Amino acid sequence: MSLIPLPPSLIPFLKDYLPQPLSSCPHRPFITLTYAQSLDSKIASKPGQQTKISHLETKTMTHYLRSKHDAILVGIGTVLADDPKLNCRYHDPGSDVISSPRPIIIDPHHKWKYSKSQLYKIHESNQGLSPFIIIDESISIDPVELEALDHHGGKFIPLPLFNKSKSESWESILSSLLQLNLKSIMIEGGAMIINDLLSLQHDKKFIDSLIITIGPVFLGSEGVTVHPHTNVELDNINWWSGIQDSILCANVSTK
Ligand SMILES: NC(=O)C1=CN([C@@H]2O[C@H](COP(=O)(O)OP(=O)(O)OC[C@H]3O[C@@H](n4cnc5c(N)ncnc54)[C@H](O)[C@@H]3O)[C@@H](O)[C@H]2O)C=CC1
Numbered sequence: 210m211s212l213i214p215l216p217p218s219l220i221p222f223l224k225d226y227l228p229q230p231l232s233s234c235p236h237r238p239f240i241t242l243t244y245a246q247s248l249d250s251k252i253a254s255k256p257g258q259q260t261k262i263s264h265l266e267t268k269t270m271t272h273y274l275r276s277k278h279d280a281i282l283v284g285i286g287t288v289l290a291d292d293p294k295l296n297c298r299y300h301d302p303g304s305d306v307i308s309s310p311r312p313i314i315i316d317p318h319h320k321w322k323y324s325k326s327q328l329y330k331i332h333e334s335n336q337g338l339s340p341f342i343i344i345d346e347s348i349s350i351d352p353v354e355l356e357a358l359d360h361h362g363g364k365f366i367p368l369p370l371f372n373k374s375k376s377e378s379w380e381s382i383l384s385s386l387l388q389l390n391l392k393s394i395m396i397e398g399g400a401m402i403i404n405d406l407l408s409l410q411h412d413k414k415f416i417d418s419l420i421i422t423i424g425p426v427f428l429g430s431e432g433v434t435v436h437p438h439t440n441v442e443l444d445n446i447n448w449w450s451g452i453q454d455s456i457l458c459a460n461v462s463t464k
């Protein structure tokens with residue numbers, strides 16, 4: 210699927226929500242939480258089903274955002290459902306190169322086969338980076354997968370995830386990514402990750418910017434819902450409207 214030109218008004222609109230040179234937190238990367246949802250707060254029409262919500266112009270915005278981050282992170286539910294490419298297909302008119310973010314997959318039980326994925330093919334055809342895969346430290350690594358990842362410059366990152374609270378596991382994930390010099394991370398989902406991070410914001414600030422595309426569609430009661438477990442308040446709210454979709458940019462209040 211080819212993208213269309215980025216609407217020029219999106220560049221000033223997004224500016225204040227992009228990764229800043231001086232991080233607000235020295236212990237973790239700058240975090241942008243971004244996803245596309247329906248009017249009834251669904252991000253997919255059924256569990257495990259990839260669902261197109263964004264118009265092409267807001268899809269282009271997603272790729273523009275990918276070009277501004279060092280890494281892009283999704284959970285195992287998302288890679289199993291979508292088999293995503295997670296590269297950057299936005300071409301900055303002022304640059305000769307396309308800068309793709311490093312894909313990060315949280316797969317604690319090591320269920321996903323990189324060697325059989327679209328991400329593998331993307332790397333083979335020189336269109337994106339190989340992933341860093343976060344697994345629990347107790348899990349044995351499949352030697353075939355290790356070899357495929359090593360060969361492409363990706364890696365497994367074993368961390369103590371089991372029996373940890375959500376807050377502890379996110380602290381450990383994000384600080385290990387910062388140690389790998391990934392200073393800005395765009396988190397795209399899926400639902401569990403979005404709901405957890407929004408809910409945790411009360412106790413521990415993990416999200417710096419929130420950028421939500423809202424598509425004018427209802428996906429119905431079987432859809433996968435974004436609904437944090439707690440009340441979440443937003444600051445510095447701005448809206449943009451395009452041909453079809455609207456975009457909300459905000460910071461998440463820690464009050
Ligand atoms: N519309 C959109 O923008 C997007 C939609 N999606 C949709 O979301 C759905 C997938 O969402 P979910 O099933 O909720 O899966 P998910 O992608 O949120 O992955 C959840 C899994 O990740 C692991 N995980 C997450 N946080 C962890 C932590 N702190 N410690 C250890 N392990 C952790 C666990 O194994 C957990 O079961 C798919 O249908 C996909 O199409 C996904 C991304 C964006």
Ligand SMILES: Nc1nc(O)c(N)c(N[C@@H]2O[C@H](COP(=O)(O)O)[C@@H](O)[C@H]2O)n1
Nearest residue numbers: 245260261262263271291293294295397
């Ligand atoms: N921005 C946006 N709009 C939608 O309608 C979507 N369904 C998604 N999904 C996310 O994009 C990933 C697919 O990325 P590739 O195009 O394969 O690189 C998918 O895994 C979700 O994270 N996003």
